[in-house]
Amino acid sequence: MNCPECDAMLKIPDDAGVGEIVSCPDCGADFEIASKNGTTCQLKHAEKVGEDWGE
Amino acid sequence: MPKIRIVYDRVRTEEKMLEEKAIELGHDTKMVDAKVTQVNTESKKNDFDFGDVVLERCVSYFRGLHFTACLEFLDVPVINKYEVANNCGNKMITSLLLKKHNVPTPKTYFSFSHEAALENLEKVGYPLIIKPIVGSWGRGVIPLKDRETADAIIEVRELSDGPLDRIYYLQEMIKRPPRDIRVIAVGDEVISAMYRTSSGGFKTNIALGAEPILCEITKELEDVCMKASKAVGGGILGVDIMEDEKRGLVVHEVNNTVEFKGLSKVSKKNIPKEMIDFAIKQAIK
Numbered sequence: 001m002n003c004p005e006c007d008a009m010l011k012i013p014d015d016a017g018v019g020e021i022v023s024c025p026d027c028g029a030d031f032e033i034a035s036k037n038g039t040t041c042q043l044k045h046a047e048k049v050g051e052d053w054g055e
Numbered sequence: 056m057p058k059i060r061i062v063y064d065r066v067r068t069e070e071k072m073l074e075e076k077a078i079e080l081g082h083d084t085k086m087v088d089a090k091v092t093q094v095n096t097e098s099k100k101n102d103f104d105f106g107d108v109v110l111e112r113c114v115s116y117f118r119g120l121h122f123t124a125c126l127e128f129l130d131v132p133v134i135n136k137y138e139v140a141n142n143c144g145n146k147m148i149t150s151l152l153l154k155k156h157n158v159p160t161p162k163t164y165f166s167f168s169h170e171a172a173l174e175n176l177e178k179v180g181y182p183l184i185i186k187p188i189v190g191s192w193g194r195g196v197i198p199l200k201d202r203e204t205a206d207a208i209i210e211v212r213e214l215s216d217g218p219l220d221r222i223y224y225l226q227e228m229i230k231r232p233p234r235d236i237r238v239i240a241v242g243d244e245v246i247s248a249m250y251r252t253s254s255g256g257f258k259t260n261i262a263l264g265a266e267p268i269l270c271e272i273t274k275e276l277e278d279v280c281m282k283a284s285k286a287v288g289g290g291i292l293g294v295d296i297m298e299d300e301k302r303g304l305v306v307h308e309v310n311n312t313v314e315f316k317g318l319s320k321v322s323k324k325n326i327p328k329e330m331i332d333f334a335i336k337q338a339i340k
Contacts (some may be wrong), residue, residue: 019066019088032065047065051217052116052144054191055293055310 004043005029012041021046057335058083058106062122064090064113068316069327073110076327082335089113094125105131108338110291110330112312116144116189119312134334135290135311142287143311147188147224149287156286159279159305161297164225169209172223176205183225191310193260198228229297229305235259236270236296236304239313239326240284241333245277247315247322267317279304291330 003010008026016022016033022043023030030046059082063070066086077084085104092103109126111133113119120140126133135143142148153160164179166172176183176199185208187195199205212220238248248270251259259265270276280294283306293313299305315326 017066017071017086019063019070019086021065047115050115051187051194052118052189053114054116054194055312055314 001041001043003027003029004031010043014039016041056081056083057108057338058085058104059331059334059338060085060087060104060106060109062087062089062092062109062111062113062119062126064088064115064118067114067314069314070112072316072319072327073112073330076325077331080328080331082331089118089122092122094129098125098129100129100131103129103131105129106338107132108334109133110334111135111140114312116140116191116312120144132338132340134337135292136288139288139290139292140311143292143309145188146186146308147222149309150224150226152286153283153306153309156282158282158286159299159302161229161299161305161307162227164223166223166225167221169213169223172209172225173205175223175225176202179225181205182228184228186224186226187219188222188224189219193258196258198257199225226307229307230300231297233257233259234265234298235307236276236298237267237318238270238272238276238280238294238296239315239318239322239329240280240292240294241329242289242291242336243281244329245272245280246324246326246329247318248272248276249318249321251317265317267321269321269323275304279306283309291333 003024006027018033020033021030031043032046033041034044035042059077111119111123123137150163164175166175182198182200185197234250234252239246250268250270251265253259283294287309293310295308296304319326
């Protein structure tokens with residue numbers, strides 16, 4: 001599928017699941033896989049790293 | 056068949072490993088996205104499918120903490136408990152609990168205004184390490200080696216003016232080899248330990264590129280870890296330890312939502328399996 005930001009080709013691994021993050025190799029935007037139905041994925045913009053992120 | 060749920064906000068390698076292992080072990084396993092889950096004061100346990108036990112694995116500390124409070128409100132067994140998450144998520148609370156329970160820990164100073172923090176630095180002397188009381192991956196952890204650096208860092212904090220920025224956590228700089236030890240404790244057992252060697256600076260976080268090397272679990276290491284785990288309330292924890300030249304092992308941090316991607320590369324034990332087994336045992340209790 002194509003990057004919703006810059007339209008570059010996004011390669012989403014077959015085993016990638018809902019909640020995982022994919023990054024666009026061209027523009028660097030991060031997307032979260034919101035849903036997956038077979039090979040069709042719905043993407044949403046991933047959250048930015050927050051101050052309270054981590055262990 | 057026991058039902059285990061993994062609450063996440065971003066699926067990292069660790070959450071995938073936990074899910075895969077739970078399925079492999081034959082448990083009814085589901086992932087639950089905290090970001091789209093709605094809870095209210097009238098909610099009942101049966102309104103949701105939280106299974107028999109939940110592993111709370113949010114990458115956002117405050118999201119995970121508050122989600123845990125909701126799970127406990129619904130009487131859903133959750134690992135770790137709210138109290139444990141709260142104790143570990145705030146470095147000041149962790150330090151106080153470690154000291155209170157006689158766990159060796161670096162000397163740490165708390166100030167509640169920038170003036171008091173600077174006064175303390177002048178009194179105690181440089182260097183001291185300033186750390187944000189909430190935060191991970193080594194962010195904002197800075198050695199204050201002189202007054203000039205301290206003034207600059209404190210001024211930046213004043214400008215950002217976050218509510219937690221007014222709490223100043225200053226820790227002695229431990230004389231140690233350029234590495235620390237990360238131990239994973241699950242319940243009453245130490246599962247695995249690794250050295251995290253600095254990749255240049257003084258920070259040793261795997262997230263910053265530190266190299267994981269397997270560390271032997273000695274009796275001393277095990278004792279210190281178990282004491283630290285008990286001090287914060289127990290559960291599935293990542294205990295961070297430094298090797299002080301004079302005092303031996305000192306615990307400087309206990310992590311609530313422990314990351315183990317690095318350690319699992321060198322660990323003899325299967326870390327996700329140990330975590331899932333522990334969670335299931337808690338559900339059966």
